[in-house]
Each structure stands twice: as C-alpha cells, then as structure tokens.
Amino acid sequence: MDNALLKQHEPQSVLANADPPAELLHQLQPYDLSEMLREMDEKKRLKWIAALPLTLAAEALEYLEPELQYETLNHLDGNLASMLLKQMSSDMIVDMLLAVHPLQAEKMLKMLPEDYREKINALMRYPEYTAGSLMTVDYVSARAHWTGEQTLRHIRKVGGEAEIISYIYVTGMRGELVGIVSLKEMILAHPQTKLADIAKKDVISVPADMEQEEVAAILSRYGFYALPVVDRQNRLIGIITYDDVVEVIQEEATEDIQKLGGSQPLSEPYFKTSVWSLYRKRIVWLFILFVGGAYTSTVLESYQSTLDKVVSLSFFIPLLIGTGGNTGSQIISTLIRALGTEEVKFRDLFRVIRKELVTGLLLGISLGIIGFFRAELMDVSVAISMVVSLAALFIVLWSSLVSAALPLVLHRLKIDPAVVSGPLISTLVDGTGLIIYMSIAKAVLHL
Amino acid sequence: MDNALLKQHEPQSVLANADPPAELLHQLQPYDLSEMLREMDEKKRLKWIAALPLTLAAEALEYLEPELQYETLNHLDGNLASMLLKQMSSDMIVDMLLAVHPLQAEKMLKMLPEDYREKINALMRYPEYTAGSLMTVDYVSARAHWTGEQTLRHIRKVGGEAEIISYIYVTGMRGELVGIVSLKEMILAHPQTKLADIAKKDVISVPADMEQEEVAAILSRYGFYALPVVDRQNRLIGIITYDDVVEVIQEEATEDIQKLGGSQPLSEPYFKTSVWSLYRKRIVWLFILFVGGAYTSTVLESYQSTLDKVVSLSFFIPLLIGTGGNTGSQIISTLIRALGTEEVKFRDLFRVIRKELVTGLLLGISLGIIGFFRAELMDVSVAISMVVSLAALFIVLWSSLVSAALPLVLHRLKIDPAVVSGPLISTLVDGTGLIIYMSIAKAVLHL
Numbered sequence: 019m020d021n022a023l024l025k026q027h028e029p030q031s032v033l034a035n036a037d038p039p040a041e042l043l044h045q046l047q048p049y050d051l052s053e054m055l056r057e058m059d060e061k062k063r064l065k066w067i068a069a070l071p072l073t074l075a076a077e078a079l080e081y082l083e084p085e086l087q088y089e090t091l092n093h094l095d096g097n098l099a100s101m102l103l104k105q106m107s108s109d110m111i112v113d114m115l116l117a118v119h120p121l122q123a124e125k126m127l128k129m130l131p132e133d134y135r136e137k138i139n140a141l142m143r144y145p146e147y148t149a150g151s152l153m154t155v156d157y158v159s160a161r162a163h164w165t166g167e168q169t170l171r172h173i174r175k176v177g178g179e180a181e182i183i184s185y186i187y188v189t190g191m192r193g194e195l196v197g198i199v200s201l202k203e204m205i206l207a208h209p210q211t212k213l214a215d216i217a218k219k220d221v222i223s224v225p226a227d228m229e230q231e232e233v234a235a236i237l238s239r240y241g242f243y244a245l246p247v248v249d250r251q252n253r254l255i256g257i258i259t260y261d262d263v264v265e266v267i268q269e270e271a272t273e274d275i276q277k278l279g280g281s282q283p284l285s286e287p288y289f290k291t292s293v294w295s296l297y298r299k300r301i302v303w304l305f306i307l308f309v310g311g312a313y314t315s316t317v318l319e320s321y322q323s324t325l326d327k328v329v330s331l332s333f334f335i336p337l338l339i340g341t342g343g344n345t346g347s348q349i350i351s352t353l354i355r356a357l358g359t360e361e362v363k364f365r366d367l368f369r370v371i372r373k374e375l376v377t378g379l380l381l382g383i384s385l386g387i388i389g390f391f392r393a394e395l396m397d398v399s400v401a402i403s404m405v406v407s408l409a410a411l412f413i414v415l416w417s418s419l420v421s422a423a424l425p426l427v428l429h430r431l432k433i434d435p436a437v438v439s440g441p442l443i444s445t446l447v448d449g450t451g452l453i454i455y456m457s458i459a460k461a462v463l464h465l
Numbered sequence: 466m467d468n469a470l471l472k473q474h475e476p477q478s479v480l481a482n483a484d485p486p487a488e489l490l491h492q493l494q495p496y497d498l499s500e501m502l503r504e505m506d507e508k509k510r511l512k513w514i515a516a517l518p519l520t521l522a523a524e525a526l527e528y529l530e531p532e533l534q535y536e537t538l539n540h541l542d543g544n545l546a547s548m549l550l551k552q553m554s555s556d557m558i559v560d561m562l563l564a565v566h567p568l569q570a571e572k573m574l575k576m577l578p579e580d581y582r583e584k585i586n587a588l589m590r591y592p593e594y595t596a597g598s599l600m601t602v603d604y605v606s607a608r609a610h611w612t613g614e615q616t617l618r619h620i621r622k623v624g625g626e627a628e629i630i631s632y633i634y635v636t637g638m639r640g641e642l643v644g645i646v647s648l649k650e651m652i653l654a655h656p657q658t659k660l661a662d663i664a665k666k667d668v669i670s671v672p673a674d675m676e677q678e679e680v681a682a683i684l685s686r687y688g689f690y691a692l693p694v695v696d697r698q699n700r701l702i703g704i705i706t707y708d709d710v711v712e713v714i715q716e717e718a719t720e721d722i723q724k725l726g727g728s729q730p731l732s733e734p735y736f737k738t739s740v741w742s743l744y745r746k747r748i749v750w751l752f753i754l755f756v757g758g759a760y761t762s763t764v765l766e767s768y769q770s771t772l773d774k775v776v777s778l779s780f781f782i783p784l785l786i787g788t789g790g791n792t793g794s795q796i797i798s799t800l801i802r803a804l805g806t807e808e809v810k811f812r813d814l815f816r817v818i819r820k821e822l823v824t825g826l827l828l829g830i831s832l833g834i835i836g837f838f839r840a841e842l843m844d845v846s847v848a849i850s851m852v853v854s855l856a857a858l859f860i861v862l863w864s865s866l867v868s869a870a871l872p873l874v875l876h877r878l879k880i881d882p883a884v885v886s887g888p889l890i891s892t893l894v895d896g897t898g899l900i901i902y903m904s905i906a907k908a909v910l911h912l
Contacts, residue, residue: 045665045666045667046667047665047667047669047687048687049686049687049688170652173652173653174652174653177649177652177653178653180649182649183648183649183652184631184648184690201630201648201652202624202627202629202630205617205620205621205624205630206620206621206624206625218492218494219492220492220493220494222494238708238711238712238715239496240494240495240496241496241708243631243690243707260690260707260711261685261688261707263711264685264707264710264711264714265685267711267714267715267718268685268714268806271714271715271718271721271722271802272802272806274718274722275718275721275722275725275798275801275802276798276799276802278722278725278726278798278887279725279794279795279796279797279798279799279887280791280794280795280798280887281795281798281799284799287803287808288799288800288803288808288809289808289809289813289816293820293823293824293827294827296820296824297824297827297828300792300795300824300828301827301828301831303791303795304788304791304792304795304828304831304832305831305832305835307787307788307791308784308788308832308835308836308839309835309839311783311784311787311788312784312839314780314783314784314787315780315781315783315784315839315840315843316843318779318780318782318783319777319780319843319844322776322777322780325776325779326776329769329772329773329776329779330766330769332765332772332776332779332782333761333762333765333766333769334762335765335779335782335783336758336761336762336765336782336783336786336895336896336899337755337758337759337761337762339783339787340754340758340761340786340790340888340891340892340895341751341754341755341758343787343790343888343891344727344750344751344754344888344891344892345747345751347726347727347886347887347888348723348726348727348728348747348750348751348888349726350726351722351723351725351726351727351728352723352726352728352731352735353735354722355718355719355722355723356734356735359715359719361734361735361736362735362736366736369736373740373743376740377740377743377744377747380740380741380744380748381744381747381748381751384748384751384752385751385752385755388752388755388756389755392755392756392759392762393762396762396763396766397766439794440725440726440727440794440887440888441787441790441791441794441795441887444787444790444791444891445787445791448783448787449783452783
C-alpha cells in the first residue's frame with residue numbers, strides 16, 4: 019500500500035502532538051484516522067475531532083465501536099455532537115443506538131431534528147439480519163420530469179447528506195419507486211434530458227423483511243452499487259449499499275465455517291464471546307454427537323465374542339473409522355459450499371453420487387492397499403491385514419455415498435445443509451463403519 | 466424482488482418470440498438478459514444481440530461463460546463483434562482470452578484497435594490471484610489543474626467506456642497517480658473548483674503484484690468502491706472494482722471451507738472438476754492422515770494385555786476419540802476464521818488457551834457426567850463407567866489445549882493455519898486420546 023503521508027508522519031510522532039497537524043488531518047483516510055483516534059486518550063480524541071472537517075470526523079467516527087462512538091459524542095460540545103450525529107449515515111446511527119443502553123440512545127436521539135429522529139426510530143424497529151436493518155435513509159430521490167441539469171442542482175443541495183449519489187431514485191406522487199437513473203448515465207446524457215427518458219423502469223428492489231443473505235446474493239449477482247428497499251406499497255424507504263453487503267458476505271462465510279466445525283455460529287467476535295456463551299454454542303452439538311455416537315459402543319458390544327477371540331481387531335478401529343470420517347468431511351465441505359453458491363442443486367443428486375462413488379472407489383483402493391501393508395507391519399496374521407484392507411475400501415465407499423447424498427437431500431427438505439458438519443458426518447459413519455469392519459472380519463476369519 | 470417486467474413477460478413467452486420485444490429489451494437488467502441468452506439456440510442469440518443497444522449487449526455478454534462469449538463474438542458480424550468487444554470491460558476481455566485457445570484469443574485480439582490490444586496483452590501477463598489479474602484499464606483519469614466543469618466535459622466524452630466514474634484519478638506528467646477525486650465531491654463543489662483543491666492526495670493504492678486476498682482486505686477495510694493499481698514508478702495502470710473483490714472474498718471463503726474439510730481446495734467449480742482431479746486433491750491429505758493415524762494401532766497394540774483382560778474397554782474407543790475430535794473441530798473452525806479476519810493474533814495465545822481450557826472444563830464435565838450414565842446403561846462395571854467419565858473429561862481438555870494452540874503457532878510460523886483441518890485435529894488427538902483413556906483405565910482398574 020502506498021500511503022506516503024502516513025509514512026512521513028509515524029503514528030508515534032503524530033500521537034505525541036496534542037494538536038493535530040492540519041495538513042495531515044485533511045488528507046488522511048477516515049479509516050486510518052479512526053485507528054489513530056482509537057489509540058488516543060479521551061481528552062486528545064475530543065480535541066482532534068473538534069479540529070477536523072465535519073464530514074471527515076463523522077466518517078472516522080463511523081469506523082469506531084458503538085460504545086466509543088457514544089462516549090465521544092456524549093463528551094463533545096452538544097452543538098458539535100449534534101452536527102456530527104446528523105452527518106453520520108443513518109444505518110451507523112442505528113447500529114450505535116442499538117448497542118448502547120436505551121436511556122443513552124434516548125439522549126442521542128434528542129440531538130436529532132424531529133423528522134430525522136422519526137426515521138431513525140423507524141429504522142431501529144427492523145429485525146436484525148433483514149434488509150431493513152442494513153439500509154440507510156440517506157439517498158437521493160428525484161422526480162421523473164426533472165432534467166439532468168435540475169437533478170444535478172438538487173444533488174448539489176442535498177447530496178452532502180447522502181451516503182451515495184451513484185444512483186438517483188425516481189419516485190412518484192406517493193413516494194413509490196418508479197425508476198432508477200445511474201449518475202453515470204445522467205452525466206453522459208444531454209443536460210436537458212428528462213430523467214423519465216433515461217431511467218431504468220424495471221427496477222430491482224427488495225422488501226424490508228428480506229433476509230440479508232438473499233440481499234447480498236442479489237446485489238452481487240447484478241453487480242449493483244446499491245439496492246433500493248421498498249415497503250409493501252412499493253414506496254422507497256431506504257437503500258442498501260455495497261459495503262454493507264461485503265460485510266454480510268464475510269459474516270455468512272464465518273457462519274458456514276463455524277457450522278461446518280460442528281458448532282452453532284457465534285453472534286459476537288471471538289473475544290467478546292463469554293466462556294459461558296461459547297459453552298452453550300458448543301454443548302448442543304457435542305451433546306447430540308455424544309449421545310448419537312454412543313451407539314458405536316452398542317455395535318461393538320454386539321461383536322464382543324468376535325473381539326474376545328481376536329483382540330487385535332480392535333487395534334484398527336480408530337484408524338478405519340477415522341478414515342471414513344475424513345472422507346466424509348472432505349466431501350461435505352465441498353458440497354455444502356457448492357450448494358450455498360447454487361453451483362449444485364438437488365436435481366444433480368445422481369450425478370453427484372456417481373461422481374463421489376467413482377472418486378471414492380479410487381480413494382478406497384489406494385487406502386486399502388496402504389492399509390494392507392500397514393497392518394502387515396504389525397504382529398497380525400495376513401488374514402487380518404486382508405480384513406483391514408477390505409474394510410478401508412468399503413468404509414470409504416459407504417462414507418462417500420452418505421456424504422454425497424445427505425447435504426442434497428437436506429437442502430431439498432429445506433433444512434440448512436450446513437447442519438451436516440464434519441463431526442456429524444464422522445459420527446454417522448463411525449457406527450456403520452464398525453458394522454462393515456466387523457462383518458468383513460467375521461466373513462474372512464470365519465468367526 | 467420486484468421485477469414487474471419479467472413477471473409480465475414470462476420467460477417462455479419471451480423465448481418463443483424469435484424477435485426480441487423492443488420495449489422489454491431496453492428495460493431488462495443485463496444479468497437477467499444474460500440468463501435468457503444462455504437458454505437460446507445460437508441463431509436466436511445472435512439475432513437478439515444484434516437487436517440490442519450496444520452497451521446493454523456488451524454488459525449482458527460479460528455475464529456469460531468465456532467459451533460462450535467467444536462463440537457468440539466469433540459468429541456475429543465482424544463489425545458488430547469488434548464494437549461489442551471494445552465495449553466490454555478489459556478485465557472481462559482478459560478472462561475470456563485466457564479461457565479460450567491461444568489461436569482463438571489471437572483472432573479476438575485482432576478485432577481491437579492497436580493501442581487497446583497492447584493494453585489487453587499487458588493485462589494478460591499478470592499472474593493469476595494478483596491485483597494485476599483483477600484490474601481493468603477502463604477508468605477516468607484527469608489532470609490536477611482541470612476544473613470540475615472541464616472534468617465533467619471530459620467524462621461525457623470518455624466516460625462511456627469507463628467501468629465506473631465514481632472516482633476520477635488525477636495523474637501527473639508521467640502518468641503517476643497524484644490524487645483521487647470522488648465524483649460526489651466534485652459535483653458538490655463549485656463547477657470552477659480545480660481538481661487539485663478537492664483531490665485526496667494521500668492515495669491508497671496497491672501494486673500490481675499484491676495478492677488478491679490482501680487487495681480484498683484493503684478495499685473492504687476502507688469501504689472503497691474501487692482501488693487504483695500502480696506500477697513501481699507509482700504510475701496508474703488500472704483499477705479494481707468492488708464486484709471483483711466480492712468474488713475474491715467468496716473464492717477465499719470456499720477455499721477455507723474446503724481446506725477445513727481436509728481437502729486441497731478445488732481450482733474449478735465442482736462439476737468442472739474431473740474425478741481424477743478430485744482424487745488427487747483428496748488423496749494427499751487422506752494419505753497423510755491415514756499414515757499418521759496408523760499410530761493409533763501401535764498405541765492400542767501396546768495396551769494389548771489391558772484390552773485382553775477387559776475387552777469391554779474397547780467398546781468406548783470410538784465414542785471417546787470421536788468426542789476429542791469433535792471438540793477440536795469446533796475450536797479450530799472458530800480460530801482459523803478469527804485468524805483469517807485478523808480478529809485473533811499470535812500475541813493472544815495465552816488468552817485463547819485460557820479461554821478454551823475453561824470452556825473445555827465445562828464441556829468436559831458435562832460430557833463426563835453423560836458418559837458415566839451412558840456406560841452404566843451397558844453391561845459393564847461401575848469402575849469402567851468411572852474410567853469412561855474421567856477419560857471424556859481429560860480428552861476434551863487435552864483436545865482444547867491442542868486445538869487452541871496449534872492454529873496460532875502455525876500462523877506465527879507463517880504456515881497457513883488452515884492446514885489444521887477438522888480431520889487433522891481429529892487424527893492428532895485420536896492417538897493421544899487413546900493414551901489418556903488407557904492410562905486412566907490402568908490406574909482406576911489396577912491393571
């Protein structure tokens with residue numbers, strides 16, 4: 019990264035000055051500034067913020083944690099605090115207000131003009147993880163009969179408050195969304211062109227209660243910069259910008275990874291999650307898997323006489339069932355992701371099974387051969403080595419079949435296939451793997 | 466999604482018309498159009514494309530697979546094909562040319578004007594997964610002494626070819642990047658304002674050889690819509706837009722998930738990956754884990770006399786080692802993601818270990834209690850139930866310690882912590898879990 023100014027002003031030297039160097043402040047990126055503000059003591063932070071241009075200060079504030087945002091605004095001069103708050107985007111204000119104590123939120127809300135306060139209050143009522151919770155009300159709307167020139171004048175007047183001006187939303191008499199004009203097209207067109215002539219009337223919009231995953235999928239599919247959110251009457255109530263969607267995509271990936279590891283996803287960052295909450299997220303699946311996995315004991319008990327006769331069979335139990343679990347884990351991690359990105363669908367079931375069985379056959383033969391020689395290295399008979407080898411082959415095949423079919427079937431049944439974690443598939447094939455192993459042993463060793 | 470036009474024109478009825486309905490075509494989203502084009506036979510596809518406005522046709526083409534793009538361009542009238550190709554963004558052209566046969570690429574390149582052809586040729590030389598491979602050369606640059614009005618005129622002239630106009634890149638005499646002006650700020654400022662007065666001079670840019678993961682991290686950290694790419698002399702050579710970064714984020718998440726499942730990540734979509742290639746990606750880790758896991762057999766063999774005396778001890782082997790693996794899998798999936806998003810660092814090692822050991826203690830006690838009663842349900846002595854219960858507790862604790870430390874230590878050693886997959890951690894704690902189990906058994910049962 020080429021960040022010459024930051025290099026010139028080493029953070030330490032900058033931080034040593036209580037007075038912010040004016041030239042630096044105007045040039046800094048809001049994000050870099052926020053990193054500096056976070057490291058300062060409160061007195062200095064307030065002094066710096068007061069010295070900054072308003073828009074830059076508001077943008078830098080948006081990168082701080084909600085609690086720190088609140089503390090800062092609360093201790094600033096009331097007038098400045100209220101101007102800063104107004105300048106912040108509405109989705110950031112909502113995030114802050116939802117994170118602090120309701121009484122503190124009340125106090126902040128009083129700083130806003132009444133009509134804006136109402137908008138914020140409305141935004142706060144949308145449930146988490148929906149389009150409504152992601153949207154901002156700071157957009158630019160215009161009327162269909164306006165010319166490009168008129169619209170530009172309007173943007174100059176109100177655009178400072180808008181989060182983005184890349185799209186101009188054309189609304190009708192009742193506030194209903196009737197079209198979208200991209201700023202690019204408007205600028206490329208003649209200044210006297212009416213918005214009605216260049217607006218896309220086939221608008222892609224989302225309802226406020228749509229799940230954030232779906233919003234992210236739509237925005238990234240179309241490659242838009244922002245998506246309009248409408249109510250049931252198709253009235254424009256907000257927009258969702260791409261940066262919020264990037265965050266959603268990251269969150270969803272984190273969730274998938276945690277589920278695949280066999281845990282309920284954490285709702286907070288790792289260090290903010292208490293031990294008790296980690297425990298509760300994890301014990302659910304550990305308990306299910308422990309109780310489910312206990313059937314392996316019953317399976318082995320039923321083969322007690324076989325094990326009594328050839329105790330060395332038990333030596334290979336961990337290796338063989340582990341291999342079944344590993345094979346399954348590889349397959350489900352591929353398929354769950356492919357289902358998530360809609361690369362694989364239920365109608366592909368037989369294609370997937372065939373593909374996984376053929377791959378499983380190759381893998382099973384390879385591991386079967388290695389298994390034979392591994393067993394031969396120990397003090398066991400050739401017959402037992404044969405049993406281990408065959409068991410490895412059939413366990414891999416069986417695990418491939420189960421792991422290929424299960425995620426697709428669950429997806430079909432509208433159950434999130436991500437419940438099939440690595441641990442779950444391992445547990446599922448552990449017991450059945452033992453049955454395969456013991457049956458082969460009984461057949462080959464004539465027990 | 467509210468897509469009234471699509472609803473009016475059911476795809477079937479639209480597709481039944483060989484002639485594209487003009488009103489529909491001008492209003493459709495490029496993505497939706499591309500979905501329709503993909504379903505058509507070639508004759509109809511060519512007819513539709515010829516009837517579409519050029520920019521819309523080019524945008525829709527960009528959503529098609531490289532092979533289909535090539536086929537379409539190759540069979541269109543040469544003049545139209547060349548205009549369409551010029552209209553496509555340069556990163557898309559590069560993707561297409563790299564996907565088809567070199568001779569076909571050569572043929573396409575000949576359609577482009579010479580200077581543009583050189584640019585494309587240069588773009589094609591950047592290695593995959595670097596900033597250079599993601600960038601497009603279709604941006605708007607301007608000079609510092611231009612006024613807002615002048616710049617707008619310039620954009621009207623050249624902006625049609627640009628992928629975005631949200632940022633205007635200010636370059637110096639030698640093409641070096643000296644500042645960035647957001648279109649928003651330029652429009653909000655007085656038309657006579659010089660770019661030099663509103664440009665951010667402390668530019669965040671990336672070198673062409675930066676890894677795409679890092680590019681994605683920078684873009685999402687700052688919330689930019691696009692990042693400029695510069696050469697060693699700080700000359701602007703291209704820009705990377707957020708939609709490419711979203712794709713990178715998705716790819717990286719897919720890779721992490723596949724690695725976590727214990728497989729080398731696939732480089733192609735699932736159905737494009739051959740069985741042989743699936744085999745090669747998977748056998749590596751399966752082989753390592755099989756050979757590594759084989760030490761469990763040696764461990765058990767060394768306890769042969771114990772197992773001979775109390776064969777029922779073997780009943781609980783799969784359950785206990787499975788639980789160790791499950792605990793580990795939960796922890797590493799959380800930590801690997803937290804390391805990836807830089808939420809956790811090596812300096813947090815002891816904090817992480819403490820947190821995981823306390824959580825592990827709670828989990829171990831819970832599972833120990835359940836384990837005792839589970840064993841009691843079977844035909845074994847109370848002493849054995851005690852052994853199972855204690856083993857569950859200590860195996861969970863041990864697995865927590867290993868799984869908490871290992872990813873952080875690897876990260877510190879500059880080894881991708883994602884090599885610690887669920888299967889790897891399971892295999893690691895399988896053998897040690899058996900030692901814990903057997904040692905407790907020998908101590909409690911006085912064997």
